[in-house]
Amino acid sequence: MDFGLYLWTTLGAFLTLAIFSFLYKDNPFYKIAEHLVVGVSAGYFAVILWHNGLSPNLFQRLNDGNWYFLWMDSTAPWYLIPAILGIMMYTRFSKKWAWVSRWPMALYIGIATGVAIPLEMGARVNRQLFAIMERSIDWANFFGVGGFNLLDTASGLSQLIVFVGAMAALIYFFFSKEHTGLFGATAKFGIWILMIGFGASFGYTVMARISLFINRIQYIDNNWLQNGLNTGITPIEGYHAGYAVIFWLVVLIVVGYIIREIMTYLKTKEKSA
Amino acid sequence: MKRQLPLALVFVFGLFMVFQYFVPHESSEWVYEFLLDWILIIGIFAVALGIWSLFRVAVDKIKTHKPNWGYSYLTLLGLFSMVVFGFTALNGESWGWYFPFAISALMAIMMIAQTMATTSQKGLYAGLTGLFALIAVVIAIFDPAWSFHFSTAEGVENPMFRAFFDHILIPCLSTMFALLAFFIASAAYRAFRARNLLASLLLIAALIVMLRFNPWLAAVYGDFGARLSNWLMNVPNMAAQRAIVIGVGLGIVATALKVILGIERGYMGKG
Numbered sequence: 001m002d003f004g005l006y007l008w009t010t011l012g013a014f015l016t017l018a019i020f021s022f023l024y025k026d027n028p029f030y031k032i033a034e035h036l037v038v039g040v041s042a043g044y045f046a047v048i049l050w051h052n053g054l055s056p057n058l059f060q061r062l063n064d065g066n067w068y069f070l071w072m073d074s075t076a077p078w079y080l081i082p083a084i085l086g087i088m089m090y091t092r093f094s095k096k097w098a099w100v101s102r103w104p105m106a107l108y109i110g111i112a113t114g115v116a117i118p119l120e121m122g123a124r125v126n127r128q129l130f131a132i133m134e135r136s137i138d139w140a141n142f143f144g145v146g147g148f149n150l151l152d153t154a155s156g157l158s159q160l161i162v163f164v165g166a167m168a169a170l171i172y173f174f175f176s177k178e179h180t181g182l183f184g185a186t187a188k189f190g191i192w193i194l195m196i197g198f199g200a201s202f203g204y205t206v207m208a209r210i211s212l213f214i215n216r217i218q219y220i221d222n223n224w225l226q227n228g229l230n231t232g233i234t235p236i237e238g239y240h241a242g243y244a245v246i247f248w249l250v251v252l253i254v255v256g257y258i259i260r261e262i263m264t265y266l267k268t269k270e271k272s273a
Numbered sequence: 274m275k276r277q278l279p280l281a282l283v284f285v286f287g288l289f290m291v292f293q294y295f296v297p298h299e300s301s302e303w304v305y306e307f308l309l310d311w312i313l314i315i316g317i318f319a320v321a322l323g324i325w326s327l328f329r330v331a332v333d334k335i336k337t338h339k340p341n342w343g344y345s346y347l348t349l350l351g352l353f354s355m356v357v358f359g360f361t362a363l364n365g366e367s368w369g370w371y372f373p374f375a376i377s378a379l380m381a382i383m384m385i386a387q388t389m390a391t392t393s394q395k396g397l398y399a400g401l402t403g404l405f406a407l408i409a410v411v412i413a414i415f416d417p418a419w420s421f422h423f424s425t426a427e428g429v430e431n432p433m434f435r436a437f438f439d440h441i442l443i444p445c446l447s448t449m450f451a452l453l454a455f456f457i458a459s460a461a462y463r464a465f466r467a468r469n470l471l472a473s474l475l476l477i478a479a480l481i482v483m484l485r486f487n488p489w490l491a492a493v494y495g496d497f498g499a500r501l502s503n504w505l506m507n508v509p510n511m512a513a514q515r516a517i518v519i520g521v522g523l524g525i526v527a528t529a530l531k532v533i534l535g536i537e538r539g540y541m542g543k544g
Contacts, residue, residue, distance in 0.1 A: 008436055012444040019448040023455055031344050037445035038327070039348035043355025044442055046324050051359070051428045053317045057310050059424040082311040086318025099275040102541050104315050106279035107286060109540050111312045113529040114290025115305075120529075124522030128515045151500045153507040165512025173520050190516070195471045197513020199478025200505045202461065206483055209454030216451050219444065254455070261459050 006227060013224040016216050020250065023257040058083055132166050135159055165193040217250065280535045287533035327352065328386070335390040346383070351441075353382045358434040362422040369418020374409055375433075381405035481505055 015036070018029035058079055065074025072080070085104035091097040142156035143149070152158065171183065172190030179187045290308065293301045331345040357378050363371065384402035388395055413421070422430065429435075461479065466472065484490055485502035531537040 008440040012440040015441060016444050016448045019445060019452060022452060031341060032347060033445055035344040035347040036351045036441065037449070039331075039351025039353075040355055040437055040442050041446070042324060042327050043352040043359070044438060046320055047355055047359025047429060047434070049317045049320055050423075053313055055424040055428075056426070058314050060426070063424075078307075079310070079314070082314035083318075085311070086315045089315070089319050089322060092322060102275070102279040103282065104318075105540055106282040108312050108315050108319075109532060110283035110286030111290055111308050113283070113532045114287035115294075115309070116529045117291050117526050118294040120522045120525045124518050125526070128519045128522070132515060151504040153504055158504070158508045161508050162512045162515070165509055166515040169513055169516030170519060173516065191471065192474055193509050194513045194516070195474040196478045196505065196509040197517070199475040200482050200502075200510040201514075202457070202475070203479035203482030204506070206454060206457055206461070206479070207485070209451055209457065212447055212451035213454050216444075216448050257455060261462075265463070 009223050009227060013220050016220060017249075020216075020253060023253045024260070128166075132163060135163075137163070165190075169193050169197075276538075276541060279541055280538070284533055284535065287529075291533075324352070332386050332390045335386070336392070346386075349383060349386055350379065353379055355434065355437060358431045358437065359429055360422055361419055362430040363419050363432075364417065367418045370412045370416040371419045374412040374416065374419070377405045377409040377412065381409055478505055478509075 015033045018033040021027055022030040061076045061079045062071040062074045065071035065077065070080070071077065085107060088104050089101050091100040137159050138145075138154070138156040140156070141152075141154070144152040144155045144157075149155065150157065168186045168190035170190070172179075172187040172194065174187075177183060286308070290305070293305055328349070331348050333339075334342045334345045354375075357375050361371070361375075381402050384398050384405060388398040388402060391398055464472075466476075481498070482502050482505060485499055487498070490498050528537065532540070
């Protein structure tokens with residue numbers, strides 16, 4: 001790793017630790033990282049949209065025209081229409097003419113909503129309905145394929161739970177009929193299924209975030225501290241010392257955060273009592 | 274004219290896009306592609322409104338000395354650094370006078386922001402804007418090592434743009450997402466207490482999925498935790514997700530119909 005790249009990695013490690021410092025409390029280091037990332041991400045998306053969206057779809061299509069004919073002599077002059085409509089969006093800067101910006105906005109919304117209706121019906125509603133209906137229950141392997149196994153996802157029982165569970169959850173979402181009697185009991189089973197689904201999705205999301213956390217710690221360890229050794233630049237007198245300092249710093253932040261959360265919770269409980 | 278024409282445009286283009294989906298003719302598909310290009314172009318023009326809005330918010334914060342106003346300079350610096358790096362590219366291996374140019378251009382932009390933000394010494398900052406802009410223009414004219422780069426098939430080529438992406442944007446965004454692990458875990462501690470059957474189901478399902486890869490539990494119970502978690506994800510969770518996706522799909526279609534028929538008019542704003 002060359003020295004320039006090592007400096008960039010040091011900046012990345014500093015920003016990583018600055019953001020993690022928010023676990024203890026809001027502080028200037030976190031604010032520096034927060035404000036910087038807002039600007040950099042806005043600039044990044046603006047540039048990428050220009051180069052990957054506007055450039056191939058507008059400029060390169062009008063490229064064979066001449067500016068002194070306002071590109072009307074290009075092979076696709078009709079692409080000037082969306083450009084003019086796009087420029088009309090800027091009438092929002094004038095209070096008097098702001099209403100003109102509704103035209104391109106209306107065109108955009110009309111096309112986007114019109115596209116969405118058949119696509120959403122096809123990609124979400126119909127596809128899920130087909131998936132519910134197309135698989136018949138495997139009665140021969142009801143308690144597991146090739147033997148008794150309740151955790152077999154291909155068993156007839158699992159298929160039945162998916163079918164009945166999806167139907168029951170849909171019935172729970174149906175509010176035009178009062179949830180009483182058999183309908184109410186099915187809706188109740190539906191909400192159980194939904195709660196298990198929400199719990200599983202939540203657990204999955206937490207684990208994804210934990211994976212990212214591990215990735216950030218590996219970035220500090222592998223990319224920053226170890227590469228520091230390889231370049232001959234040892235930030236804190238050698239890799240092991242540096243590793244230990246960073247490790248205990250992270251542990252302290254996490255423990256501090258947990259203690260702070262528990263204290264806040266106990267205080268609010270005291271107040272409410 | 275001010276409200277009726279937009280409503281008519283939404284209705285006509287909305288219905289047209291719905292019906293053309295069912296017309297399997299190449300001219301229909303051509304119009305479909307063509308109109309999709311239109312909204313892409315209009316949408317990208319609208320992004321400039323967002324950038325301007327960010328600029329105004331940052332400048333107003335500096336002007337009115339709101340809490341933490343000093344950090345707004347960093348926002349502006351990050352924003353315009355990416356813009357400068359995104360629209361310039363090296364012509365060879367040498368950087369030439371690129372960095373003096375980039376610093377002068379950024380200083381000129383920051384001085385414009387300062388001129389807008391300040392209530393006194395506007396002349397001084399306007400003068401500095403001119404000076405830095407002049408230096409940037411002179412370097413841009415006489416330095417052959419780099420050039421402006423607005424529309425080429427290659428896209429963004431500046432290594433500085435890539436470095437900002439790799440070493441500022443990616444570390445910050447992934448760390449912010451990683452940070453959420455602690456906040457949603459603490460929120461779960463408050464929300465998921467087993468007060469009733471439904472909350473208990475939520476808690477147990479979440480715990481099973483979260484403890485799936487725990488090496489200590491795997492040492493005691495083998496792969497039971499992984500199989501149970503797998504079953505939860507692929508059976509009850511699948512049933513719930515199917516119902517949710519159908520509900521979301523129907524919700525989107527209903528909202529789209531409300532917009533096309535002019536029942537929902539929030540996009541037009543006031544006036």
